[in-house]
Amino acid sequence: xxxxxxxxxxxxxxxxxxxxxxxxSTDMIIVNKTEIDEMIRDLRMTTPEEIKRYQKIISNKEAxxxxxxxxxxALLNNAAVQTNELISEHQIMQQAYAQANEIVELAxxxxxxxxxxxxxxxxxxxxxxxxYSDGMLATIENIIKQSIxxxxxxxxxxxxxxxxxxxxxxxxxxxxxxxxxxxxxxxxEQNGNV
Numbered sequence: 787x788x789x790x791x792x793x794x795x796x797x798x799x800x801x802x803x804x805x806x807x808x809x810x811s812t813d814m815i816i817v818n819k820t821e822i823d824e825m826i827r828d829l830r831m832t833t834p835e836e837i838k839r840y841q842k843i844i845s846n847k848e849a850x851x852x853x854x855x856x857x858x859x860a861l862l863n864n865a866a867v868q869t870n871e872l873i874s875e876h877q878i879m880q881q882a883y884a885q886a887n888e889i890v891e892l893a894x895x896x897x898x899x900x901x902x903x904x905x906x907x908x909x910x911x912x913x914x915x916x917x918y919s920d921g922m923l924a925t926i927e928n929i930i931k932q933s934i935x936x937x938x939x940x941x942x943x944x945x946x947x948x949x950x951x952x953x954x955x956x957x958x959x960x961x962x963x964x965x966x967x968x969x970x971x972x973x974x975e976q977n978g979n980v
Contacts, residue, residue, distance in 0.1 A: 789839075790832045798825050 801822070805815040 790835070791829065794825060794829045794832060798822075798829075801825065 802815065802817075805817050808814040808816055
């Protein structure tokens, strides 16, 4: 879109091109003073308006540019803040992950230590219990062997004593009763036990 000033200048140039040269000259022309004055007056009258319009456009342009710059700066600032927040959040997350990993490693190590200690203690207790049980069983084994030995001696003595008594009883009976009666009684007793 051409401005009014540019239009007047174009008209002036066209007018000058259409003017006739002064006789015997190649660079001087004949102009109509009234028409030229009118074009110059139009130019003078239009110039302040055009300048005001341009100033307004320039001023609006500057305001628009300033507004755009402010918005761009606000966007940049906002982006920087968000970037810093994201970086901070990322760093916080990395620190949290690192701390969590440390805690997990520490807990795992402590759990392993506890398990190792419990295993060692259990093995020691098992060994102690095996030794204690073996000692107790050895003691019981000795007591049982001694009891069997004493019981066997006492039993053998009892059997010997009973055999002696039986011999005495049999001899006493034989002296009191005839042998046939005694033999009959012995057979009756044997048949009754069978």
